[in-house]
Amino acid sequence: MFQMSQYFVVFLLFGAVNSQVNPAVCRYPLGMNGGQIQDEDISASSQWSESTAARYGRLDFDDGDGAWCPDVMAEAHSLKEFLQIDLRTLHFVTLVGTQGRHADGVGNEFAQRYRIKYSRDGTRWVSWRDRQGRQIIEGNSNAYDIVLKDLEPPIIARFVRFMPVTDPSMIVCMRVELYGCEWLDGLVSYSAPAGQQMTFRGQQIYLNDTVYDGAVSSSMAEGLGQLTDGSWGLDDFTKSQVYGVWPGYDYVGWTNASLPGGSVEMTFEFDRVRNFTSMKVHCNNMYAWGVKMFRQAVCSFRSDADWEPNPVFFKPKADSISPSARFITVALGNRMASAIRCRFAFSDIWMMFSEIAFQSDTAVYNTSLVPRKRNQAPVDDPTHKIDDSSTRILIGCLVAIIAILLAIIIIILWRQVWQKMIEKASRRMLDDELAVRLSVQREAFVHRSSSLSSDVESTSTYERIFPLGSDYQEPSQLLRKLPEFQAMENLAMIDGASEPSPAQGTDEAPHYAEADIPGAHSYRVTVVNMPLSPGRDGALEEFPRDRLTFKEKLGEGQFGEVHLCEAEGMQEFMKDHCDDICVDPMLVAVKTLREDADKNARNDFMKEIRIISRLRDPNIIRLLAVCVESDPLCMITEYMENGDLNQFLSRHQLQEDGVQADSTSISYGTLINMASQISSGMKYLSSLNFVHRDLATRNCLVGMNNIIKIADFGMSRNLYRGDYYRIQGRAVLPIRWMSWESILLGKFTMASDVWAFGVTLWEILTLCKEQPYAQFTDEQVIENTGEFFRDQNKQVYLLRPACCPESLYSLMLNCWRRNAKERPTFLEIHSTLTEQHD
Structure with missing residues (x-):
């Protein structure tokens, strides 16, 4: 029934066009490999033989002689030979892939370089150029590897030509694929x-x-x-x-x-x-x-x-x-x-x-809807006449179908509402019980009962995992891309992981894209109801909005924004930890929830406030006050004078031995001290069984005297949009920092945070001069995680930074061990870094 209702919604919206394409999501193969592009839509300027015709130029196919091969190249840099693809309609093309000739391993022909031309109408052709004006694309270095190249900028075209550029003495063969999506704007x-x-x-x-x-x-x-x-x-x-x-x-x-x-x-x-x-x-x-x-x-x-x-x-x-x-x-x-x-x-x-x-x-539309010039009579064209009786019958059938489907939808919605009412009543009873049980011992957070987990997803900064078993499992539906995963439905037993319990669910795993509040995009909260009472610990007091002065927008999401503000009189709200370094006005980060946010987003925002208000560690960003008596809802947190660690380090150079330090240099000892502070903050979170999920230098703030505090603003900032990989318009994943089991299995544990810490340590020791795995595309990063899963010693690790001693690089490699149980704890990491700093 639910599927029928979905089809009905699609029917109602049939013909609606959703534009404003997102290049980060628009990366689907367009059909050379999958066969959606027909043989008649693939043509070429020439062919070496019938067995190397254009139709054999499909990526990863070995039909015929295993590729398209043109006639002998006439001259170097010649653009006379091309492989042309007709996509039938306009498409937004963001990525291309090329490969050499298969020929059962005998052939060794490939295109070292090539150009691309494209056309929207088949008559006017345009040469693609990158953002620096370069036309030539570096292709393959052997006949078997697939090389993917992002098109920056993307192209909008129906026809695309691959034009090999090589030495005339070389025989060139190509297999290709286009990636993108349909250009719905038209x-x-x-x-x-x-x-x-x-x-x-x-x-x-x-x-x-x-x-x-x-x-x-x-x-x-x-x-x-x-x-x-x-x-x-x-x-x-x-x-x-x-x-x-x-x-x-x-x-x-x-x-x-x-x-x-x-x-x-x-x-x-x-x-x-x-x-x-x-x-x-x-x-x-x-x-x-x-x-x-x-x-x-x-x-x-x-x-x-x-x-x-x-x-x-x-x-x-x-x-x-x-x-x-x-x-x-x-x-x-x-x-x-x-x-x-x-x-x-x-x-x-x-x-x-x-x-x-x-x-x-x-x-x-029919002729009655076609615009015509003023005083122009309708054209009596028999091809446009409409049979009124047939039209009435058709309309009657459609009305009947719509009425039936509406009734089905109403029944489905009624059942869902009734079920949620029962679940909410159960949740209230469970919350009351947990609040009483925990109030005597300590303020903490517990994992909610299984039947409630699918309905309590929110957007809080951190997630607490309740240690009922050896680790925490979240089955993922996002990245089953490798062949090993296509036929596997239960992967929780790998490396000794227990099977998913009913408490963990199977269909609604929390993903990055489901979080809507900026700065808190990554995490689900399962937490007891803690009253938001102004005045308690001074952390949740209502702060006067008129004392906030807007300085800069740090980031935004679907339902809120993060602003950098100056707050006057914040010392009144910080009596328990304000010392001589407090200044007035004080620099703060203000997360706001837009007034049009739905009820679930508002509830999640309040839950996040309750969680952050309980975190007390010198290396964790602290909640200072709130504005919740009127819209827009706001939470006010610390912000450090020197911004985030990624931008801070990228502005510095490593101080050389024997050279006096200046404002643009930073010492190796300072870098280790920063890493030690991050490990200390993560040690605190792991002691509470919290998983951060997005640990990186972009999510660490730098204060006076190089004090580091862990935050969560990175994902909301356009500056770091390239650090997140979008999956089918839903998930947003920092795959270059994620463990293999987080990407492929959806498992997030303290051990996956340790993996991310290893990447963060690598960032620190390279002074954030490049992105992790900068030589890899996002797809290649995902493929590399598959090598960790296969464990055939083919996985690629981040290289040792120039200033990194072998002992510290060994710590990084330990953080990236395939078996999560063999990775060090944050307690061990902090101890090692403290010894290194001393």
């Missing part, structure tokens, strides 16, 4: 004035559309670029999430003085007539620097040869309070069109966009 080009250049504080800011693939002069025409690349700019337009680019790279911007009429006109062309519901425009709003979101948008529509006379007007609410960049949704009123022309009016000196996306429904 946008084939946008035209606009060319982006302009700004001089800001003596610095040149280039606001041109760098990756635009159309014609560019004083204006841009017939192309797509940064406004459709699936990523949007930071609040500060002078900074970028892309490394090695110039200031202003993420935005396309215009100045009011250079354009007549005080507006920017943009025209958007689509693949067909669509029914448009809305347009989302990502705008910068650094109003203090003369940059504001648009004052008004006026959009006209064209579904035939002429533009319709009645445009849509939209005025966003002006905002001179928050400098945050944001998406503005322009309602388009279900207008039918194949092209849209919008004029965006300036609100200030500058206007900057970084992304534009459209939401539309499939345009299905």
Whole structure:
């Protein structure tokens, strides 16, 4: 029944298009390997023989002679030979894979380098270039390994050509795959004035559309670029999430003085007539620097040869309070069109966009709905006449089906509501019992009963695991990618792990993407009801909102934000641990819950407050106060003067022996002391049976005298979006820090935190100059975890940092042992690091 209800929802939404593609999620194979791309859609400029024709150029296939091989290459750097793939519809392509010839191990032909050309209509071809303007892609070094290359920027195309570039003396053979997803926007080009250049504080800011693939002069025409690349700019337009680019790279911007009429006109062309519901425009709003979101948008529509006379007007609410960049949704009123022309009016000196996306429904209509010119008579075309009796019968059947399915849905929802009411009543009874039992001995947190776990998922910072067995097991449905896992349903017995108990569930394992409060994305809480009483321990007192001064937005999530603020008079709330170093105003981090958050998110937010208020350790960020008497709900935590450890270390160099220290250098002893402090904080958490799940330098804050405190802000920050791997739009996983059993089995224990600590220690000793496994793509990182599972000595470890002695590298390798029980405890790690520091 539930599946029928799902089909009904899909039926109601049939034709609805969900746009604003996410490149981190849009990485699915498009069908060369899986066979969805048919032989007739694969062509080539030439072939060496019939057995090396284009249809044999499928990644990881060995049909024919095991690859596509063109005729002899004419000359070096020749672009005459190509393998072409027709995807039938427009696709957003983010990744390509290549491989040499199989030939039962006899062939040794591969493409060392290649280029890519693409087209949306089959007539106009564009050469792909990376963000630095390079066209050549490094390919394979042997005939059997698969080499995956991210396309930065992604391409939007129907036709894609792989064009080998090699020495003419070499015979080239290729097997390929494309990765991405369907381009649901349907946008084939946008035209606009060319982006302009700004001089800001003596610095040149280039606001041109760098990756635009159309014609560019004083204006841009017939192309797509940064406004459709699936990523949007930071609040500060002078900074970028892309490394090695110039200031202003993420935005396309215009100045009011250079354009007549005080507006920017943009025209958007689509693949067909669509029914448009809305347009989302990502705008910068650094109003203090003369940059504001648009004052008004006026959009006209064209579904035939002429533009319709009645445009849509939209005025966003002006905002001179928050400098945050944001998406503005322009309602388009279900207008039918194949092209849209919008004029965006300036609100200030500058206007900057970084992304534009459209939401539309499939345009299905008969002649009575086709727009026609004024005073034009309907066309008497027999092919468009409708049989009224058949239409009435069809409508009657559809109404009957909808009525039946609605009744089924109502029954299902009623049963679910009734079941939840019973479960909530049971939970209240259990909470009361646990609160009484624990109040005498100590304040702690316990694992809730099995029948309740699936309904009590929240977004707290840490998770406590109740040591009923040898370890804690959470079956995962996310990463069963390796062949060894495709047919296995019960993997909990590996390495002596006990079978999942009913308390652990099987279908609703908590995953990263299910957490909505920023800074607390990773964890589920199972906790007794602890009253939130102002004044108790001074930690949960209500703090006056008017004493908070906004400084900077640290990050955001679906249901909240994290802000850096100054708090006046915080000493009154810190009497038990405020000493001479307390200053007024004090720098704090403020987590807020948006007012439109649902009831579950609000409950989870309050649970997180109760948990953090109980944590007392010099190396754990402390909750100082709350604002919960009115919306938005806020929790106020410590923030350290020097920001997070990742950014702090990346600004420093290792102090050389015999060289006097300065502000840009840091000593080896200081690095070990920092690592020792992190292990001390984790020792405290593990003593309470808490699992952090996201231990990394980005989640450690640095204070005066290099004091380190463990926090959890990393995932909410755009700066670290590249550290998290998105799975099918749901899970967000820091796979480069995760143990193999966490990735493949969904197991999170203190031992998996030890693994993450080993990676964190590696970050510290490399001064965060590069990402862990920087030479690997995300998919290759996942494949490497499979080698840990197979345990055939093929797994790749992080290399020993230059300043790291063998004894300390041995500690890292122990943290990465395959058998979780053989990894050291945090008590042992802290003892070892203390000895190293001494």
